[in-house]
Amino acid sequence: MIAGLKRNRLKEVKRIVIKIGTTSLTYENGHVNLKRIRKLTEIICDLMNMDKEVILVSSGAIGIGVDKLQLPGRPQTVSGKQAVAAVGQLMLMNIYERFFSELSQNVAQILLTKDVTEGAETRQNVINTFNELLKMRVIPIVNENDSVSVDEIKFGDNDFLSYIVATITGSDLLIILTDIDGFYDKNPRDYNDAILMHNITDLSEKIEEAAGGSDSELGTGGMLTKVHASRLAAEKGVAAVICNGEDPAIIYDILDGKDVGTMFIPED
Numbered sequence: 001m002i003a004g005l006k007r008n009r010l011k012e013v014k015r016i017v018i019k020i021g022t023t024s025l026t027y028e029n030g031h032v033n034l035k036r037i038r039k040l041t042e043i044i045c046d047l048m049n050m051d052k053e054v055i056l057v058s059s060g061a062i063g064i065g066v067d068k069l070q071l072p073g074r075p076q077t078v079s080g081k082q083a084v085a086a087v088g089q090l091m092l093m094n095i096y097e098r099f100f101s102e103l104s105q106n107v108a109q110i111l112l113t114k115d116v117t118e119g120a121e122t123r124q125n126v127i128n129t130f131n132e133l134l135k136m137r138v139i140p141i142v143n144e145n146d147s148v149s150v151d152e153i154k155f156g157d158n159d160f161l162s163y164i165v166a167t168i169t170g171s172d173l174l175i176i177l178t179d180i181d182g183f184y185d186k187n188p189r190d191y192n193d194a195i196l197m198h199n200i201t202d203l204s205e206k207i208e209e210a211a212g213g214s215d216s217e218l219g220t221g222g223m224l225t226k227v228h229a230s231r232l233a234a235e236k237g238v239a240a241v242i243c244n245g246e247d248p249a250i251i252y253d254i255l256d257g258k259d260v261g262t263m264f265i266p267e268d
């Protein structure tokens with residue numbers, strides 16, 4: 001973690017967690033957006049060439065499983081979701097493996113449950129795995145282990161998971177790619193005059209009141225979970241940016257210090 005990280009110093013970051021959600025990985029019809037995933041993988045490889053260390057937290061297991069199995073929507077039961085995720089996770093990793101290996105970049109899969117990151121010993125084992133992978137220049141691709149996750153051991157959403165991963169790995173920056181430009185003072189889908197907030201320094205819970213729930217069929221996180229995760233990350237000293245992942249090249253803009261998305265700025 002780098003103390004006192006502001007926009008103009010984001011190019012200094014070394015370890016970055018990038019989180020991408022289901023709505024950014026799929027088209028509105030539910031099929032996989034291969035073009036966007038390919039672009040994201042290329043940019044991540046480029047970041048590795050710049051000597052950054054990247055951890056990718058990727059959703060999509062359930063959404064892609066639903067699409068692959070041609071189901072009418074997400075299953076309602078826990079066991080149904082677990083089964084669909086088992087199918088989708090494999091396809092998701094196949095896509096990543098294929099695109100990353102085209103650029104000779106090795107990747108690894110880490111599937112987590114909340115209890116693993118909460119127990120001191122298991123957490124340390126996971127941290128060791130991350131560190132070993134990053135030392136070998138391998139990109140860890142993380143998801144919740146949806147196929148075995150039941151309520152008691154669930155992170156609930158991948159925004160929260162990305163915050164946990166960013167903090168336990170001592171990352172400098174968390175980037176949450178989503179389908180909206182960032183965090184507005186009110187819901188921009190309902191209000192034309194909603195204003196995008198570029199920089200958040202007040203890390204109190206108050207900020208979460210302006211964020212609503214999720215309105216997407218395939219993912220689970222809404223703006224509230226993103227703001228919650230970003231606020232907690234910044235509180236722990238990890239700079240966090242929520243931004244639109246429509247064009248993953250926005251990651252370069254963030255590192256260039258441009259005022260894109262919403263940055264949660266850690267205290268000095």
Ligand code: GLU
Nearest residue numbers: 059060061062157158220
């Ligand atoms: N782990 C879930 C999946 O891969 C996603 C959870 C989320 O979108 O927050 O489908």
